[in-house]
Every structure is written in C-alpha cells, then in structure tokens.
Amino acid sequence: MDPEQFDPGAFDRNMAHRLMLAAGTQQIPVLLVRGAASGKTLVVTAGVHGDEFEGVRAILEVADVLDPSQMHGDLLAIPVAHPAAFWSAERTSPLDGLNLARVFPGNCTGEPTEKVAAVLAERVIARADFYLDLHSGGTAYAMPMMAGYDASDPRSSAAARIFGAETIWGHGSIPPGRTISFAKSRDIPWIYTEARGACRIDSGDLKTMKQGVLNLMRHLGILMGRPTLRPIRLQLYGDGDTDCGICAGREGFLLNHAQLLEEIRENQMLGVLVNSLGELLEEYRAPRSGTVALIHEHPVVKPGDSLYLIADCVR
Ligand SMILES: [Zn+2]
Numbered sequence: 001m002d003p004e005q006f007d008p009g010a011f012d013r014n015m016a017h018r019l020m021l022a023a024g025t026q027q028i029p030v031l032l033v034r035g036a037a038s039g040k041t042l043v044v045t046a047g048v049h050g051d052e053f054e055g056v057r058a059i060l061e062v063a064d065v066l067d068p069s070q071m072h073g074d075l076l077a078i079p080v081a082h083p084a085a086f087w088s089a090e091r092t093s094p095l096d097g098l099n100l101a102r103v104f105p106g107n108c109t110g111e112p113t114e115k116v117a118a119v120l121a122e123r124v125i126a127r128a129d130f131y132l133d134l135h136s137g138g139t140a141y142a143m144p145m146m147a148g149y150d151a152s153d154p155r156s157s158a159a160a161r162i163f164g165a166e167t168i169w170g171h172g173s174i175p176p177g178r179t180i181s182f183a184k185s186r187d188i189p190w191i192y193t194e195a196r197g198a199c200r201i202d203s204g205d206l207k208t209m210k211q212g213v214l215n216l217m218r219h220l221g222i223l224m225g226r227p228t229l230r231p232i233r234l235q236l237y238g239d240g241d242t243d244c245g246i247c248a249g250r251e252g253f254l255l256n257h258a259q260l261l262e263e264i265r266e267n268q269m270l271g272v273l274v275n276s277l278g279e280l281l282e283e284y285r286a287p288r289s290g291t292v293a294l295i296h297e298h299p300v301v302k303p304g305d306s307l308y309l310i311a312d313c314v315r
Pocket of ligand 1: 048049052135136
C-alpha cells in the first residue's frame with residue numbers, strides 16, 4: 001500500500017486488518033486491530049533492529065488473542081519495522097549499513113533506511129496516543145528485561161511502572177535519531193523495552209512483553225480491566241545510550257567476568273580482551289560504581305563495539 005494513502009481511521013471497526021506499507025523497495029507489515037468502539041491508539045513497533053526477535057513474536061501473539069468487539073480504540077502494530085535488517089538478522093541494514101534507530105525522522109527521498117524511518121514516523125508513530133518500541137539485546141548484546149522511559153514526562157514514567165518489567169530505567173535526555181525522540185518531538189508519550197537478547201527469545205521476557213502490551217492497552221482504556229502489576233525491583237537512571245558504553249579498542253576475544261544487573265565498584269574488573277593465543281590485549285574496568293546494564297554477549301568483538309554499559313541504580 002502507498003503510505004500516502006494509509007489512514008488507520010478509514011479502516012472498518014470491529015476487526016483486524018493486515019497490510020503492507022511500501023517504503024522504497026521494502027514492505028513494512030502492519031497489524032491494525034480496530035476496536036468496535038472509538039478510543040485511543042496504541043502504536044507498537046518491534047524489529048527496529050533486525051536482530052531483536054522478542055518483540056516481533058510478542059506483537060504477532062498479542063494481535064492473535066485480541067477481540068476487537070471488546071476494544072475501545074485501536075492497536076496499530078508493526079511487528080517488523082526494518083524488513084531488510086530483519087530478514088538478514090542484522091542490527092543494521094544490509095542495503096546501506098544504516099541503523100534505523102539513528103536516522104529518525106527519516107527522509108522519503110534518502111537512503112533505503114531513511115525511507116523506512118520516514119514512513120514509520122509520519123504514517124505510523126505520528127498516529128499514536130501512546131508509543132511503545134520493543135527492543136532487546138539482539139544477537140550481540142545481553143540486556144535486562146526492562147522498560148525505559150522519559151523521566152521528564154509523567155505519562156511515560158506511569159506507563160513504565162504498569163508495563164510489568166521488574167527493572168525500569170528513567171532517561172533525562174534522549175539523543176536524536178531514535179523512534180522515541182521523534183515521538184517526543186510530537187509530544188507523544190512513549191516507553192521502550194529491552195530484553196535479554198543474546199540471539200534467543202527468552203520465554204520469561206516474551207511473557208513480560210506480551211503482558212506489557214496488554215497492560216498498556218488497559219492503562220489507555222483500549223481494553224477493560226486493570227493492568228497486571230508486578231513489583232519493581234530495580235530503578236535505573238542515566239542516559240542509557242548504547243553508543244556511549246565502554247568500547248573495544250581493537251579486535252579480540254572477550255573474556256567477560258561481569259553479570260547483568262551486578263552491582264559493581266569503581267575500577268572493578270569487568271572483562272579482558274585476548275587474542276587467539278590468549279595474550280592480553282585490553283582490560284576493561286568500571287569507570288565508576290553502578291549497575292551493569294549491558295554486556296557484549298557475543299565474545300568476538302570488533303574495534304568500537306560497545307562492551308559494557310554502567311547505569312546508576314536505586315534498589
Ligand atoms: Zn534495539
């Protein structure tokens with residue numbers, strides 16, 4: 001479908017619609033579940049990074065169990081936001097090497113990834129009353145299951161608390177180019193998730209994501225009933241920018257000594273990089289005390305890869 005023609009409000013109520021939106025040569029899948037009654041629209045995306053699979057499955061399975069006759073409002077879901085990256089199971093696009101989560105709001109006459117961003121921004125995310133972006137550690141990283149939110153927006157922090165993740169992460173600022181920075185530019189409240197990743201779909205994380213989507217729909221009044229709450233065990237703070245972690249200076253084999261969500265002290269050893277003879281190339285120590293929020297799970301690393309991210313924490 002030509003994205004210029006895509007108007008969710010023109011589709012019949014009380015049913016689910018499946019369609020494809022064209023973005024250059026790529027086809028973006030859309031699941032639009034329109035409730036029998038009018039109400040808010042929750043926009044959910046997954047697969048912004050093509051090697052993150054938990055959210056893709058969560059969207060497909062949630063869309064399957066929704067009953068439009070019981071809904072007041074709409075779910076507008078994009079299970080695979082970046083098809084070229086997804087079908088090659090890569091974080092970035094094999095067509096132009098770009099990271100979709102760094103090029104928003106996109107450019108409809110630009111590179112293939114910028115065209116996808118432009119369609120997602122103006123045709124999908126801009127239609128949201130609330131926006132949820134499902135991420136995970138992907139194939140390279142491991143991250144805790146958590147909900148990230150805009151610490152300056154009470155709508156966002158309230159949603160993070162009802163999502164159902166035991167770890168939440170408040171961000172004071174969001175760098176440009178993200179799906180969520182575009183949402184913020186339109187005053188659309190948002191949260192995003194991370195999950196274990198590490199090239200698998202953890203069954204517990206999948207359950208949390210599915211419950212989280214349903215919780216948000218209840219929170220927004222699209223579904224009746226109350227969200228299923230879980231206690232929040234860990235509150236993280238800090239910018240959470242995976243581009244700004246502790247990085248590898250060279251190629252090597254990572255011997256990791258840290259655990260996800262481990263409390264670490266300043267200067268504590270996190271891991272070492274060795275060559276194929278086991279000779280030490282680099283060592284990585286915590287630049288400050290905090291909580292380990294990201295580990296490069298794939299042990300073969302390239303120069304510039306983010307290996308660790310340390311967040312501030314209140315337990
Ligand atoms: Zn991601």
